[in-house]
Amino acid sequence: MKIGLVRREFGGIGGAELYAQRIMKTFVRSGHSVTFVTSGKSEDLPKGITLKRIDLPAGRAEKIYWFEKLARRELASKDFDCVFSLERMGAQDVYRAGDGVHSVWLNQKRKYAAWWRRPFVGMGKFHKMAQWLERQTLNPLNTRRIIVNSEMVKREILENSRFPEPRIHVVRNGVDKENCKAGKRTQTREKWGFSDNDYVLLFAGSGWERKGLKYVLDAIRLLGKDCKLVVAGKGKRPVLFPQNVNFLGSVADIENAYAAADLLVFPPIYDPSANVVYEALSAGLPVVTTRQNGASEIIEPGENGTILNEPTDKMELVKAIYEWRDRQAGYRVSTRFDLSIERNFSETMEVLELACAEKSLRKQ
Numbered sequence: 438m439k440i441g442l443v444r445r446e447f448g449g450i451g452g453a454e455l456y457a458q459r460i461m462k463t464f465v466r467s468g469h470s471v472t473f474v475t476s477g478k479s480e481d482l483p484k485g486i487t488l489k490r491i492d493l494p495a496g497r498a499e500k501i502y503w504f505e506k507l508a509r510r511e512l513a514s515k516d517f518d519c520v521f522s523l524e525r526m527g528a529q530d531v532y533r534a535g536d537g538v539h540s541v542w543l544n545q546k547r548k549y550a551a552w553w554r555r556p557f558v559g560m561g562k563f564h565k566m567a568q569w570l571e572r573q574t575l576n577p578l579n580t581r582r583i584i585v586n587s588e589m590v591k592r593e594i595l596e597n598s599r600f601p602e603p604r605i606h607v608v609r610n611g612v613d614k615e616n617c618k619a620g621k622r623t624q625t626r627e628k629w630g631f632s633d634n635d636y637v638l639l640f641a642g643s644g645w646e647r648k649g650l651k652y653v654l655d656a657i658r659l660l661g662k663d664c665k666l667v668v669a670g671k672g673k674r675p676v677l678f679p680q681n682v683n684f685l686g687s688v689a690d691i692e693n694a695y696a697a698a699d700l701l702v703f704p705p706i707y708d709p710s711a712n713v714v715y716e717a718l719s720a721g722l723p724v725v726t727t728r729q730n731g732a733s734e735i736i737e738p739g740e741n742g743t744i745l746n747e748p749t750d751k752m753e754l755v756k757a758i759y760e761w762r763d764r765q766a767g768y769r770v771s772t773r774f775d776l777s778i779e780r781n782f783s784e785t786m787e788v789l790e791l792a793c794a795e796k797s798l799r800k801q
Contacts, residue, residue: 438793439470441517443524445504447477452712453523453535456610461486463782472515474508476500498562501525505570519793525570530792532574533584533785537709537731538593539567545707545729546647549749575600581792584608584785586710587731606788609735609774610715611781617719620696622767629683629697631665636762638666639698639722641691641713645672648711649704649727649748654678656702656754664758666702669694695720699768700761704748705730715776718742721769725757741770 442464444457457473458481464471465485472487479488491507493500505526512520512528522529525539543559550558559565573579575598583605585591591605631637638657642648650668657666657679665681669688688694695701701717701724710731717724718735724742726733736742743757761768 438789439472439516439518440464440789441472441474441512441515441520443474443508443512443520443522443526443529445476445501445508445524447473447475448479448481452610455712456533456535457523458483459611459613459778460782460785463778467782467786472517474511476504498566501563501570502566519789519796521789522574525567525574526579527570527573528579529574530580530796531582531584531789532580533586534590534594535586535709537590537707538597539564539571540597541593542647542707543568549706572598577601577604581795582606582788584788586610587734589731589734590709606784608781608784608788610710610712610732610776611778612712612715612719612776614719614777617692617695617716618721620690620692620694620720622696625693625697629667631697634766636664636700636766637698638664638700638702638758639669639694639717640666640702641669641688641694641717642703642711643670643672643687645670647705647707649706651675652704652748652751652754653702654682655751656758657682659751659755660758664762667694667698691716692720695722698722699766700725700758702754702758703730704745704754706748708732710734718770718772718774719776721771723761723768723770725754725761735772735774735776737772741772 447454447457461471462483472489474489476491476493479490482488489511491504493503509526509528520529521531523533523535547555547558577600585605585607586609588607591607594600594605595602640650640653662681668684671687674684695717701722703713704727706729708730714724714726714732718741727745727748733744736744738744745753
Protein backbone atom coordinates (compact mmCIF):
# COMPACT_ATOMS: atom_id res chain seq x y z
CA MET A 438 0.00 0.00 0.00
CA LYS A 439 1.21 3.52 -0.85
CA ILE A 440 0.57 5.61 2.25
CA GLY A 441 0.77 9.35 2.66
CA LEU A 442 1.37 10.03 6.37
CA VAL A 443 0.95 13.53 7.80
CA ARG A 444 2.17 15.07 11.04
CA ARG A 445 3.17 18.73 11.33
CA GLU A 446 5.45 18.49 14.38
CA PHE A 447 8.06 15.75 14.44
CA GLY A 448 11.38 15.12 16.13
CA GLY A 449 10.34 15.66 19.76
CA ILE A 450 9.42 13.21 22.51
CA GLY A 451 5.68 13.90 22.63
CA GLY A 452 3.15 11.08 22.36
CA ALA A 453 2.09 11.94 18.79
CA GLU A 454 5.69 12.21 17.59
CA LEU A 455 6.61 8.87 19.14
CA TYR A 456 3.49 7.31 17.65
CA ALA A 457 4.49 8.60 14.18
CA GLN A 458 7.96 7.07 14.57
CA ARG A 459 6.59 3.71 15.67
CA ILE A 460 3.90 3.46 13.01
CA MET A 461 6.36 4.40 10.25
CA LYS A 462 8.82 1.72 11.33
CA THR A 463 6.03 -0.85 11.39
CA PHE A 464 4.71 0.24 7.98
CA VAL A 465 8.17 -0.21 6.44
CA ARG A 466 8.75 -3.59 8.10
CA SER A 467 5.40 -4.72 6.67
CA GLY A 468 6.38 -3.74 3.14
CA HIS A 469 4.34 -0.57 2.70
CA SER A 470 5.58 2.50 0.84
CA VAL A 471 5.39 5.61 3.03
CA THR A 472 5.78 9.30 2.20
CA PHE A 473 5.92 11.42 5.34
CA VAL A 474 4.74 15.03 5.11
CA THR A 475 5.93 17.20 7.99
CA SER A 476 7.43 20.53 8.94
CA GLY A 477 9.47 18.96 11.73
CA LYS A 478 13.02 17.67 12.01
CA SER A 479 14.15 14.77 9.88
CA GLU A 480 17.08 13.41 11.93
CA ASP A 481 14.93 10.78 13.67
CA LEU A 482 13.16 9.65 10.51
CA PRO A 483 13.15 5.84 10.19
CA LYS A 484 14.98 4.30 7.23
CA GLY A 485 12.91 3.57 4.15
CA ILE A 486 10.66 6.62 4.49
CA THR A 487 10.29 9.23 1.74
CA LEU A 488 10.33 12.68 3.34
CA LYS A 489 8.49 15.75 2.13
CA ARG A 490 9.38 18.60 4.44
CA ILE A 491 7.33 21.80 4.38
CA ASP A 492 8.88 25.08 5.50
CA LEU A 493 6.47 27.30 7.39
CA PRO A 494 6.30 30.99 8.33
CA ALA A 495 6.61 32.22 11.89
CA GLY A 496 3.52 32.49 14.06
CA ARG A 497 1.65 29.68 15.78
CA ALA A 498 -1.68 30.18 13.98
CA GLU A 499 0.02 30.80 10.64
CA LYS A 500 1.94 27.53 10.93
CA ILE A 501 -1.14 25.32 11.27
CA TYR A 502 -2.95 27.24 8.51
CA TRP A 503 -0.13 27.03 5.98
CA PHE A 504 0.84 23.48 6.88
CA GLU A 505 -2.69 22.25 6.18
CA LYS A 506 -2.83 24.15 2.91
CA LEU A 507 0.60 23.07 1.63
CA ALA A 508 0.33 19.49 2.91
CA ARG A 509 -2.97 19.00 1.08
CA ARG A 510 -1.42 20.35 -2.10
CA GLU A 511 1.51 17.94 -1.78
CA LEU A 512 -0.75 14.96 -1.07
CA ALA A 513 -3.04 15.77 -3.99
CA SER A 514 -0.07 15.71 -6.37
CA LYS A 515 0.64 12.03 -5.59
CA ASP A 516 -1.48 8.94 -6.16
CA PHE A 517 -1.64 7.47 -2.65
CA ASP A 518 -3.74 4.44 -1.84
CA CYS A 519 -4.46 5.99 1.54
CA VAL A 520 -3.80 9.37 3.14
CA PHE A 521 -3.39 8.83 6.88
CA SER A 522 -3.35 12.11 8.79
CA LEU A 523 -2.30 12.72 12.38
CA GLU A 524 -3.27 16.38 11.89
CA ARG A 525 -6.58 18.21 11.50
CA MET A 526 -6.98 18.76 7.76
CA GLY A 527 -9.72 19.49 5.25
CA ALA A 528 -9.23 16.19 3.39
CA GLN A 529 -7.84 12.76 4.26
CA ASP A 530 -8.86 9.13 4.04
CA VAL A 531 -8.19 8.33 7.70
CA TYR A 532 -7.72 10.81 10.52
CA ARG A 533 -6.25 9.72 13.85
CA ALA A 534 -7.60 12.03 16.55
CA GLY A 535 -4.59 11.55 18.80
CA ASP A 536 -4.84 15.13 20.07
CA GLY A 537 -8.48 14.70 21.09
CA VAL A 538 -11.14 17.32 20.40
CA HIS A 539 -9.74 20.85 20.61
CA SER A 540 -13.03 22.48 21.59
CA VAL A 541 -13.41 20.03 24.49
CA TRP A 542 -9.83 20.72 25.61
CA LEU A 543 -10.58 24.45 25.65
CA ASN A 544 -13.71 23.86 27.75
CA GLN A 545 -11.65 21.87 30.23
CA LYS A 546 -8.91 24.49 30.28
CA ARG A 547 -11.51 27.18 30.92
CA LYS A 548 -13.10 25.13 33.71
CA TYR A 549 -9.84 24.72 35.64
CA ALA A 550 -8.31 28.14 34.91
CA ALA A 551 -8.18 30.96 37.43
CA TRP A 552 -11.44 32.93 37.36
CA TRP A 553 -9.82 35.98 35.78
CA ARG A 554 -8.36 33.92 32.91
CA ARG A 555 -11.54 32.10 31.92
CA PRO A 556 -12.98 34.79 29.59
CA PHE A 557 -9.73 34.80 27.58
CA VAL A 558 -9.27 31.04 27.11
CA GLY A 559 -9.54 30.12 23.44
CA MET A 560 -9.60 33.71 22.21
CA GLY A 561 -6.27 33.63 20.37
CA LYS A 562 -5.80 33.14 16.62
CA PHE A 563 -4.24 29.70 17.08
CA HIS A 564 -7.25 28.30 18.93
CA LYS A 565 -9.72 29.80 16.46
CA MET A 566 -7.79 28.30 13.55
CA ALA A 567 -7.47 24.92 15.28
CA GLN A 568 -11.23 24.80 15.87
CA TRP A 569 -11.96 25.80 12.27
CA LEU A 570 -9.68 23.02 10.98
CA GLU A 571 -11.28 20.60 13.40
CA ARG A 572 -14.74 21.34 11.98
CA GLN A 573 -13.39 20.64 8.48
CA THR A 574 -11.82 17.39 9.64
CA LEU A 575 -14.95 16.15 11.40
CA ASN A 576 -17.08 16.83 8.31
CA PRO A 577 -17.94 13.33 6.99
CA LEU A 578 -17.56 14.64 3.43
CA ASN A 579 -13.88 15.37 4.07
CA THR A 580 -12.81 12.27 6.04
CA ARG A 581 -13.64 8.63 5.34
CA ARG A 582 -12.72 7.09 8.69
CA ILE A 583 -11.56 8.33 12.10
CA ILE A 584 -9.33 6.47 14.53
CA VAL A 585 -9.59 7.44 18.21
CA ASN A 586 -7.53 6.03 21.07
CA SER A 587 -10.30 6.02 23.68
CA GLU A 588 -14.06 5.76 24.03
CA MET A 589 -13.90 9.19 25.67
CA VAL A 590 -12.71 10.86 22.45
CA LYS A 591 -15.27 8.91 20.42
CA ARG A 592 -18.05 10.33 22.62
CA GLU A 593 -16.60 13.83 22.27
CA ILE A 594 -16.61 13.60 18.47
CA LEU A 595 -20.18 12.33 18.42
CA GLU A 596 -21.29 15.12 20.77
CA ASN A 597 -19.52 17.86 18.81
CA SER A 598 -20.04 16.85 15.18
CA ARG A 599 -22.27 14.90 12.83
CA PHE A 600 -19.65 12.32 11.98
CA PRO A 601 -21.29 8.86 11.67
CA GLU A 602 -20.55 6.57 14.60
CA PRO A 603 -19.91 3.45 12.42
CA ARG A 604 -16.99 5.29 10.80
CA ILE A 605 -15.25 5.99 14.14
CA HIS A 606 -12.91 3.23 15.30
CA VAL A 607 -11.39 2.86 18.76
CA VAL A 608 -7.78 1.71 18.40
CA ARG A 609 -6.02 1.97 21.73
CA ASN A 610 -2.36 2.97 21.94
CA GLY A 611 0.41 0.43 21.63
CA VAL A 612 3.83 0.52 23.28
CA ASP A 613 7.08 -1.42 23.26
CA LYS A 614 6.27 -3.62 26.22
CA GLU A 615 9.68 -5.27 26.44
CA ASN A 616 11.46 -1.93 26.53
CA CYS A 617 9.08 -0.68 29.23
CA LYS A 618 10.08 -3.66 31.39
CA ALA A 619 13.82 -3.19 30.80
CA GLY A 620 14.43 -0.51 33.43
CA LYS A 621 16.97 -0.90 36.25
CA ARG A 622 15.41 -0.21 39.64
CA THR A 623 18.33 -0.44 42.04
CA GLN A 624 20.84 1.47 39.91
CA THR A 625 18.38 4.24 39.09
CA ARG A 626 17.27 4.72 42.69
CA GLU A 627 20.91 4.93 43.77
CA LYS A 628 21.54 7.49 41.03
CA TRP A 629 18.60 9.57 42.27
CA GLY A 630 19.73 9.28 45.89
CA PHE A 631 16.79 7.19 47.15
CA SER A 632 17.01 4.41 49.71
CA ASP A 633 15.18 1.08 49.55
CA ASN A 634 12.66 2.42 52.08
CA ASP A 635 11.76 5.58 50.15
CA TYR A 636 8.35 5.55 48.46
CA VAL A 637 8.88 7.20 45.08
CA LEU A 638 6.13 8.82 43.03
CA LEU A 639 6.64 9.52 39.33
CA PHE A 640 5.01 12.23 37.24
CA ALA A 641 5.94 11.98 33.54
CA GLY A 642 4.96 14.31 30.74
CA SER A 643 5.36 17.78 29.29
CA GLY A 644 2.65 20.45 29.15
CA TRP A 645 2.25 20.54 32.91
CA GLU A 646 -0.87 22.70 33.06
CA ARG A 647 -2.92 20.21 31.03
CA LYS A 648 -1.41 17.18 32.72
CA GLY A 649 -2.03 18.35 36.27
CA LEU A 650 1.40 18.66 37.85
CA LYS A 651 0.24 21.45 40.18
CA TYR A 652 -2.30 19.08 41.74
CA VAL A 653 0.45 16.53 42.39
CA LEU A 654 2.59 19.21 44.03
CA ASP A 655 -0.37 20.20 46.22
CA ALA A 656 -0.70 16.58 47.32
CA ILE A 657 3.04 16.31 48.03
CA ARG A 658 2.78 19.31 50.36
CA LEU A 659 0.11 17.44 52.34
CA LEU A 660 2.09 14.19 52.32
CA GLY A 661 5.21 15.85 53.68
CA LYS A 662 8.23 13.57 53.88
CA ASP A 663 6.19 10.38 53.50
CA CYS A 664 6.87 10.26 49.74
CA LYS A 665 9.40 11.47 47.19
CA LEU A 666 8.33 12.85 43.81
CA VAL A 667 10.28 12.66 40.55
CA VAL A 668 9.10 14.84 37.64
CA ALA A 669 10.19 13.71 34.17
CA GLY A 670 9.41 16.09 31.31
CA LYS A 671 9.70 19.69 30.20
CA GLY A 672 7.87 22.65 31.70
CA LYS A 673 8.22 25.87 33.64
CA ARG A 674 9.44 24.88 37.07
CA PRO A 675 7.50 26.60 39.88
CA VAL A 676 9.43 29.07 42.00
CA LEU A 677 8.40 27.34 45.23
CA PHE A 678 8.09 23.58 45.48
CA PRO A 679 8.59 20.99 48.23
CA GLN A 680 12.15 19.82 48.95
CA ASN A 681 11.24 16.20 48.28
CA VAL A 682 10.57 16.95 44.56
CA ASN A 683 13.22 16.24 41.93
CA PHE A 684 12.83 17.79 38.44
CA LEU A 685 14.70 15.65 35.90
CA GLY A 686 13.82 17.44 32.65
CA SER A 687 13.43 15.36 29.49
CA VAL A 688 14.29 11.71 30.13
CA ALA A 689 15.46 9.51 27.24
CA ASP A 690 15.55 6.28 29.30
CA ILE A 691 12.04 6.58 30.75
CA GLU A 692 11.98 2.81 31.34
CA ASN A 693 14.42 3.37 34.22
CA ALA A 694 12.03 5.88 35.77
CA TYR A 695 9.21 3.32 35.63
CA ALA A 696 11.45 0.72 37.27
CA ALA A 697 12.67 3.06 40.02
CA ALA A 698 9.25 4.47 40.94
CA ASP A 699 6.58 2.87 43.10
CA LEU A 700 3.55 4.72 41.69
CA LEU A 701 2.75 6.86 38.65
CA VAL A 702 0.67 9.91 39.59
CA PHE A 703 -0.81 11.56 36.52
CA PRO A 704 -3.99 13.66 37.08
CA PRO A 705 -4.62 15.56 33.80
CA ILE A 706 -7.51 17.96 33.25
CA TYR A 707 -7.66 16.59 29.69
CA ASP A 708 -5.76 13.88 27.87
CA PRO A 709 -7.17 11.81 24.96
CA SER A 710 -5.31 8.69 26.13
CA ALA A 711 -1.96 9.26 27.81
CA ASN A 712 0.78 7.00 26.47
CA VAL A 713 2.56 7.22 29.81
CA VAL A 714 -0.23 5.15 31.39
CA TYR A 715 0.25 2.38 28.82
CA GLU A 716 4.00 2.40 29.38
CA ALA A 717 3.70 2.41 33.16
CA LEU A 718 1.27 -0.52 33.19
CA SER A 719 3.47 -2.43 30.75
CA ALA A 720 6.32 -1.91 33.23
CA GLY A 721 4.10 -3.17 36.06
CA LEU A 722 3.86 0.25 37.71
CA PRO A 723 0.47 1.06 39.28
CA VAL A 724 -1.19 4.27 38.08
CA VAL A 725 -3.29 7.02 39.66
CA THR A 726 -5.02 9.12 37.00
CA THR A 727 -8.30 10.95 36.32
CA ARG A 728 -11.52 10.30 34.43
CA GLN A 729 -10.51 13.18 32.16
CA ASN A 730 -7.81 10.87 30.76
CA GLY A 731 -9.03 8.43 28.10
CA ALA A 732 -6.37 5.98 29.27
CA SER A 733 -8.33 5.58 32.53
CA GLU A 734 -10.49 3.15 30.52
CA ILE A 735 -7.74 0.51 30.78
CA ILE A 736 -7.36 0.96 34.56
CA GLU A 737 -8.86 -1.75 36.75
CA PRO A 738 -9.47 0.11 40.04
CA GLY A 739 -7.77 -1.51 42.99
CA GLU A 740 -5.99 -4.00 40.74
CA ASN A 741 -3.56 -1.84 38.81
CA GLY A 742 -4.54 1.72 39.59
CA THR A 743 -6.96 4.33 40.87
CA ILE A 744 -9.24 6.65 38.90
CA LEU A 745 -9.86 10.09 40.43
CA ASN A 746 -13.13 11.89 39.75
CA GLU A 747 -11.50 15.34 39.83
CA PRO A 748 -7.85 16.36 39.40
CA THR A 749 -8.38 19.22 41.87
CA ASP A 750 -9.42 16.93 44.73
CA LYS A 751 -6.18 16.90 46.72
CA MET A 752 -7.56 14.72 49.48
CA GLU A 753 -8.76 12.06 47.02
CA LEU A 754 -5.28 12.02 45.47
CA VAL A 755 -3.56 11.80 48.85
CA LYS A 756 -5.87 8.96 49.88
CA ALA A 757 -5.07 7.05 46.67
CA ILE A 758 -1.32 7.48 47.22
CA TYR A 759 -1.55 6.21 50.80
CA GLU A 760 -3.61 3.20 49.68
CA TRP A 761 -0.92 2.16 47.21
CA ARG A 762 1.91 2.94 49.60
CA ASP A 763 0.38 0.60 52.15
CA ARG A 764 0.94 -2.35 49.82
CA GLN A 765 4.75 -2.09 49.75
CA ALA A 766 7.54 -0.35 47.88
CA GLY A 767 8.17 -1.94 44.50
CA TYR A 768 4.67 -3.44 44.28
CA ARG A 769 4.01 -4.46 40.69
CA VAL A 770 0.75 -4.92 38.78
CA SER A 771 -0.50 -6.45 35.54
CA THR A 772 -3.22 -5.69 33.00
CA ARG A 773 -5.66 -7.82 31.00
CA PHE A 774 -5.40 -5.47 27.99
CA ASP A 775 -3.10 -6.11 25.04
CA LEU A 776 -0.97 -2.95 25.02
CA SER A 777 1.41 -4.07 22.27
CA ILE A 778 2.46 -2.11 19.20
CA GLU A 779 1.63 -5.18 17.12
CA ARG A 780 -2.02 -5.12 18.18
CA ASN A 781 -2.21 -1.38 17.59
CA PHE A 782 -0.72 -1.75 14.09
CA SER A 783 -3.01 -4.62 13.15
CA GLU A 784 -6.13 -2.70 14.17
CA THR A 785 -4.87 0.47 12.45
CA MET A 786 -4.25 -1.42 9.19
CA GLU A 787 -7.80 -2.79 9.27
CA VAL A 788 -9.14 0.78 9.25
CA LEU A 789 -6.72 1.92 6.53
CA GLU A 790 -7.68 -1.05 4.35
CA LEU A 791 -11.37 -0.21 4.79
CA ALA A 792 -10.75 3.36 3.69
CA CYS A 793 -8.56 2.18 0.80
CA ALA A 794 -11.29 -0.17 -0.45
CA GLU A 795 -13.89 2.61 -0.25
CA LYS A 796 -11.59 4.94 -2.16
CA SER A 797 -11.07 2.32 -4.89
CA LEU A 798 -14.81 1.78 -5.27
CA ARG A 799 -15.37 5.51 -5.59
CA LYS A 800 -12.85 5.67 -8.45
CA GLN A 801 -14.55 2.88 -10.42
